[in-house]
Amino acid sequence: MGKILMKGNEAIGEAAIRAGCLNYFAYPITPQSEVAEYLSWRMPEVGGVFLQGESEVAVGYMLFGAAGAGERVFTTSSSPGISLMSEAISYIAAAQLPAVFVNIIRGGPGLGGILPSQGDYFQATKGGGHGDYRLLVMAPASVQETAEMVMQAFPLAEKYRNPVMILGDGLIGQMMEPVEFPDHLRTAPSNKDEWASSGMSTRGSSRRNLVKSLFLDPETLNNQNLLLKAKYDRMKREEVRYEGYNLQGDYRVLIVSYGTMSRVCRTAVDNLKAQGLEVGLLRPQTLFPFPERAIREAAGKSTCRAVISIEMSMGQMVEDVERSVRGIRSVHWYGKCGGDVPTPEEIMEVVRDLDDGGCQTPGCICDKE
C-alpha cells in the first residue's frame, strides 16, 4: 500500500488497528477528537469495539477491566482528560497490565486552551497519578513517527505489563503528513496467558492470574514496589531512544527538544549553520526512560559552551536535562505555553545570545543562585 495523507489523529486510530488493538474506549476532547471520530466508524468495520465512556474516569476503568480480561486496549485524550484517567493509570500500573494511552496535549493548567502545548511532561514522566509507578513515554515528532510509535506501544506495554503513553502536542494530532503503516510493526499475539484473569480453563492453565493492587502487608507491598522498580530499571537499560541532528560537527550550543518543537529547532539549526554558527540538536524520542547518558555525552563535547532545553512549557524537561548534564555545562531553558509555537527566528536569537555567553530569557533556570 502506498502513502496516504493523514492527520496525526487519524493515523493514531489506524495504527492501533494495524497493531492488532480492537478495543478503544474514549471521551472526545479537542484537539484529539478526530481519533474518536475516525474509530467510531473504523472499529465496527474491522469487528472492533469503540465505546464512548460517560467520562474519562469511566474510560480509565474500562481500560483496566478489559486489560485485566486479556484484551489489547487503548485510549486517546487530551490533558484534562488524562488528569481524570490518572487514578486508573496508577491502578493499571500497580496491577501490571498492558494498556496504551495517547495524550494529545492542549494548553494548561486547568481548562487552559486548545492550541499546542507540552505542558504535560511532568504528568507523563513523573506520574499524574499516585504511587511509585512509571509510564514508558514516547514522543513522536511527525505523523509517520506517531503511527510507528503507536504500533510499537502495544508490544512494549505487553513486554513490561505496564501502561505506555504516547505524548504529542496538539500539532501532532492536527497536522497532516503522508504516512504508511509498516507491516513489520504488526503486533505478534499477546502474552496475555501470563497475566490475564480470563479463566484457567480457557487458557488450559493451572496458574491463577489475579488482578489486584491492594497489598496491606508492608513487606509484600515493598516487594511489589521493588518488582515494579526492576521493570522501570530494565526500561532504562533497554528502551532509551533519541535522535541526534548536527551532532558530528563542532557545535557551540546543544539544544534538547522533543516533539514538533524539535522540528522548529531543526529549522533554526539549519539557518544558524548557514550563518556560520554550529548548533547540535538532541531529540529525546522516549521521555521515560530519558536519554540521560546521550545528553551528558553530547554536552561534554569540548566545543559545547551551553545546553538549552526548548519546550512548549514553562520549564519541565529542563529539569531532566539539568539532571543529565550533571553540572558539566550551564543549562538553560526557553519556552512558551500559550499556544503560539516559538518560531525558528526566536530560537536563533536565544541560541546566539547563549553563544555570546549571555542568557536573555527571563525566568531561565540559570538565573537562580
Add this chain to the structure above:
Amino acid sequence: MSLVRKDIVVIVGNYGSGKTEVAINLAVYHRRAGFSVSVADLDLVNPYFRTREARRPLEALGVRVVLPPDRYLTADLPILDPAVAGLIRRPSQVTILDAGGNDVGATVLASLNHVLAAASVEMLQVVNPFRPFTETVEGCQRIRAQIEAAARLPVAGWIGNAHLMDETTPQDLMEGYRFVTTLAERSGLPLRCVTAPVHLAAGLPRDQWTCPLLPIERQLVPPWRRPLSLTPAR
C-alpha cells in the same frame, strides 16, 4: 478568467481535503485577475489550520477576509459572524465561503439557507484521492450526499486537489487528474479545476488537460515552515 460560475462559491469537502488551502488560493487567483474578492471562514469544527492563518497576506492583496472577532479566534466555539449573512447579501465579484469538514462542517450552511436561497451561489466539493474516505468514486459520492443533505445545497462541481504535501510528485498529480476526471464522468458533475503545487505546475501536460489549473502557493504550514509569500501579480 474566472474559475467560478456564480457570485458566491461555497467550498466543501471531507476533513483534510484541502478546502481552506483551496479557498485561500482561489481568492488569490481571482484577486490577481482583477476581481474584487471576499473570503469568509465558516469552519466551526476545527480550530487548527484555518483561513485566519492567512489573514494578513490575503488582506495585503486586497482580499476581504471575514473572520469571527479576534477574541474568539482560538476558541473551539461555534461562532458564526453575522457579517457572513451580510456578505452573502452584498457579495464581492468573487465571494468564497470556506466551510468546515464533512457534513458536520457543512451544517452551518443550512443555517444560512434563508440568505443563500436568494443569492447566486454554487457549492464545489474538494477531493484529494490520497485522503482516507475519498480514494474511491463511491467514497467521494457518499461524502457528497452527506454534505448536500446537511448543507441543503447541491454540489455543482468538483475541485481536484490530489497531493501528498511536500512529497507530491508529478506522477501523483497525473494520477489525481485521472481520478477526478473519472469522478466527474461517473457523477455527471463538471470538474471545475485541478490544483497543483506552484513549483510543479509548469511541468504538467496542461495541453492534454480538459480543465483549468489552480496553482497552490501553500499558506497553511507548520511552525517550522514559512508560507510562500504572496505577491500581487505572479
